[in-house]
Amino acid sequence: MNSRLVVTFTTLIVFLIAALAVPLGLAYASHRTNRLLLDRRADATRFAELADQASRDDDHTALIAELDRYADLYGAAVRIRDRDGTLIATAGRFDADEREATRLALSGQTTEDLPTVSPFGPATVLLAEPAGRDAQLSGVVLIQAPATQARRDVALVWGVLAVGALVALGYSVLAARRLARWIMRPVTELDRTTQAIAEGHLDARAHPGVGPSELRRLEERFNAMADAVSAAMERQRAFVADASHELRTPLTVLSLRLENLEPHLHAEGTAEFEEAMAELDRLALLVEDLLALARVEAGTEDKQVELAARVAVWREVYAAKGITLHTDIPEPSQAPDAVARIADIALDNAQKFVPEGGMVTASYDGAVLRVADDGPGLTEEERGEALGRFWRSGSHANVPGSGLGLAIAAELARSCGATLSLLPAVPRGLVVEVRPAAQP
Incomplete structure (x- = not known):
């Protein structure tokens, strides 16, 4: 422009x-x-x-x-x-x-x-x-x-006119460039601000003060709109966080009271009691995941963690289920805390779906994190929907979970300037890949 x-x-x-x-x-x-x-x-x-x-x-x-x-x-x-x-x-x-x-x-x-x-x-x-x-x-x-x-x-006269015209043209072009920059200054500022907001910096605002009055008013109204949207999102996150936090106590109390009732149950009520406790555990997991999602959306700390040690914790879990966990992560290997949390979510999902005798491979080269498994995987349509909140595959109805794990992982990826992708593994399985947005 x-x-x-x-x-x-x-x-x-x-x-x-x-x-x-x-x-x-x-x-x-x-x-x-x-x-x-x-x-x-x-x-x-x-x-x-x-x-x-x-x-x-x-x-x-x-x-x-x-x-x-x-x-x-x-x-x-x-x-x-x-x-x-x-x-x-x-x-x-x-x-x-x-x-x-x-x-x-x-x-x-x-x-x-x-x-x-x-x-x-x-x-x-x-x-x-x-x-x-x-x-x-x-x-x-x-x-x-x-x-x-x-x-x-x-x-001679034509030469003087030509030189004068060129000099006037040169100064005019400089003036035109300054005028164009002055006119486009609010637009450039709005472009910078919208890009920053799209990258997750919801507190970014345009700085009005230079440019035509109409565009300066547009900047002011854009800032007002951004404030309103940011406040609405903040209220929404606060509501989810507060509701999740407040639900934890009554759920805990309810769980304790149900457990205290177990000795007084007749034998024929045991099945219903176990089903009730399972639903209560599922509800508690859902509340925990909602609270985690709200915290991620509110912003994460930009700190570094040792990824190799973080992944090594999962070896015992995988060994107990008869699944091989192979890692290709150099030591030491510093990674953003968000990447480590995504690795936890991907490894937790993999150990739920990979059958006994399967293999899961986690690799990190300092920029790209890949967690690949040889489990049943997802279809192309399912991979397109799996990052949505509360999405669960029809074939995973009996697998415990809230349907928020990959949604949380996607938010974590955005919070550290990366993108999360679900790819098919060869010959079968699923690959969870986290790649910095700047990388092709």
């Missing part, structure tokens, strides 16, 4: 400068041509008088001498013909086509205009002046004058 504004302003400035410089240049060329015409016409008029006098005196000696001096001084060519077209006197090299000019002059017309002189031509100009007194024509004077000096004058 900034470049397009600069191009637009520059184009308008170019048209404006051209609209000023081109007419000025053409006007000076016309002026210089007219001055050349007047100068040479005065000479032609004087030669016409001399030619008429020489014709009356029948003596052309003085006229020829005057023509030779003029040709040597100005580098021009002069011809004088009588009214029958016969050449009477000549001086200098005359190579112009004089027929039309001679015809007009013998009809009593003098040369009224010349081709406009420019740096590119013409090299010479031709003037014709009738000679005679009253209505009696005695002949015609033809002058082929060089336009070298006129062309130099026009070239």
